[in-house]
Amino acid sequence: MTLDDARKIEMLKRMLRIRMFEQAATEHAASGRIAGALHTSIGQEASIVGSCMALRDDDYMVGTHRSHGHPIGKGAGLRGLFAELLGKATGVNSGKGGSMHLSDFSVGSLGETSIVGSGLPVATGAALGAKMQGLDRVALCFFGDGASNEGTFHESLNLAAIWSLPVIYVCENNAYGELSSVRDVVSVTDIASRAAAYDLPGVVVDGQDVLAVYEVVAQAVERARRGGGATLVETKTYRYDNHAFGLPVENYRTQEEIDSWRARDPIEGFRTALAAEGTLAAVGAEELLAEVQAEVTDAVAFAEASEYPSPAEAYTHLFTNPIPLGR
């Protein structure tokens, strides 16, 4: 599963998109232009992009409350995503979902569902649907270390195992479920080891190494696609920002810990590696950065210029086939 240069550059580009998109989102939250909760995945870009790049465009993906990056990794355009963060009518969810539910079905992103653990059965069902329709599509489910303690995690892995479903469960272990350390609330050292309980393969991978993540997920995808069933992948990663933007409590982890992870930044590491092997010339890196910055700037401008939905829109999309509503 070797990657050509163009794919590697695309990986770097998507990681940069996620980082810059979320930096812009954070600035907007800080200046009060984004309402509601905002959970960034800055620091986790390699886990996201390595996983998503192992998928085909028509494969399915389900995310979490911390999911700005997942649709970007899957190839969604930035304009509709940023407009959604601002609650605009041009948002990818028409302003109905916001930060915790970004979703672009056109690229197989079947929704980012914000109740922890709720996406696991959904991805399992998407895999079931693909299998029953005789399609060779797979479903990839992102979830966190916290979700591995939910019943839905265990029920889903069991279902996927007994029905041999083409699903890849990617546990992004960023070391904290909200504010609680995995060391305190998870019974095992490696969440991937929980796969053994369901007779599924469980693989641990360095979540800060995009190529390593890609390699592991691509193998799981290949296995699922040829009918070999599900895999649990655990990416050991870290979020640099607090659980949610503006959360006043930050004493649950140390600055040394944060710094140690920042020292292994997934984007910087990959950029350095690509430069060293000659895939990315120094000039190319600057151009790439400028290109992605321009995309983000364009998305922000588009979002800011867009209108809010009209008040009547609060009542639309409740059903596909509408009925009179009690108001």
Next chain:
Amino acid sequence: MPKEITYLQGIHDAFYEEMERDQRVFLMGEDVGWNILGSSAGLRDRFGAERVRNTPISEAGFVGAAAGAAMVGMRPVVDMLIAPFMYCAMDQIVSVIAKSTYIYGGQARMPVTIRAAMFYANANAAQHSDRPMATFMTVPGLKIVAPTTPGDVKGLLKTAIREDDPVIVFDDCNLWTMTEEIPDGDHLLPLGRAAVRRTGSDVTVIGIAGAVAAAISAADRLADDGVSVEVIDPRSLVPLDVDTILASVAKTGRVVLADPSHRTLSVASEISAIIAEEAFWDLRAPIVRVTTPATHIPFSPPLEEGLYPTADRIVAAVRKVME
């Protein structure tokens, strides 16, 4: 040739006909392949174990899997067995199935049918005997029906399976053996259309689920005393046929609601509120609700017996609004 079927057969026939008609329809639930409730006889032989799918006892898992399968183009029918098992899948029903079309701005279609039997009045105590129709009516994004005849359960279940939205079909186990002659052909009943089971001019009795039979029986008894009772069966709770209800209230000016739900925030409560808001000046007497009191369902049969709406209780309520 019209044929006589039972209520349970109506459920079976709806499953059978819709699976025959549309490859995307599949049935899943605990022991559906084994025909545990008597409503899936022969389905696994006809359609195979993939489409008549036994599940582990993992309600959140398989209800959520139905959501995911629906998002990618399938039309899952989930047989919950009995209604309280839905509580184990509450997050998937409320947060995912009911909300996905909305929160994703219309990108997700959620053609999920949930069949939930209300399994009460048979000495199974509090945890197994719930009738949680109103609980789910508080959740926007769900369509909900409570059919009361063999033809209606078949017609509404078939319609539910063809809907592009989630529909919960609450069947009532006390009706399972009821028989009715139904016409041949594709028997479909639209959502949101009430049935007038008896016409009358003195009092409107609105019956919900199994209480419709008690309401009809009460109406027959009251007719002997010269009281003319109109019995309305909404059948579909969301959407609700408000027009038929208000037209009856305009005619009679007196309303009794008979509903096996627990009293607080029951189906009867919601319909009472609508009538009070929209038809207050038509009323000639206060509305009376005949419901299950706000206590748990006890095991001991003599204790359980008196709790649900009975013909006796409905007759008493009608006499009260006639005073």
